[in-house]
Amino acid sequence: MEQASNLQTAALNLISKYFGQSTAEVYGQFFSGEPDDVIITSLSEIMVDYVGEEKAKAEINKMTGGVVV
Numbered sequence: 776m777e778q779a780s781n782l783q784t785a786a787l788n789l790i791s792k793y794f795g796q797s798t799a800e801v802y803g804q805f806f807s808g809e810p811d812d813v814i815i816t817s818l819s820e821i822m823v824d825y826v827g828e829e830k831a832k833a834e835i836n837k838m839t840g841g842v843v844v
Contacts (some may be wrong), residue, residue: 779803782811785828785838793825815839 779787783806791799806814815835822831 779806780814782839783809783814786814789818789834789838793822794806807839 783803786806787799787803790802802817805813805817809817819831819835825831826834
């Protein structure tokens with residue numbers, strides 16, 4: 776079984792915070808084996824739809840330590 780990256784774990788924690796653990800589990804399967812850029816793109820899309828672009832960018836920047844977005 777492939778180990779999740781730190782980014783994947785952080786993304787799933789953020790998804791769980793906003794969308795619940797069940798949704799995070801579904802995304803965990805989707806993210807499995809995906810590169811970081813795919814994870815960030817997917818996370819950005821769902822977060823923008825839910826909380827708006829500004830808040831999504833702020834949350835993702837906080838999650839990544841300002842490295843992405």
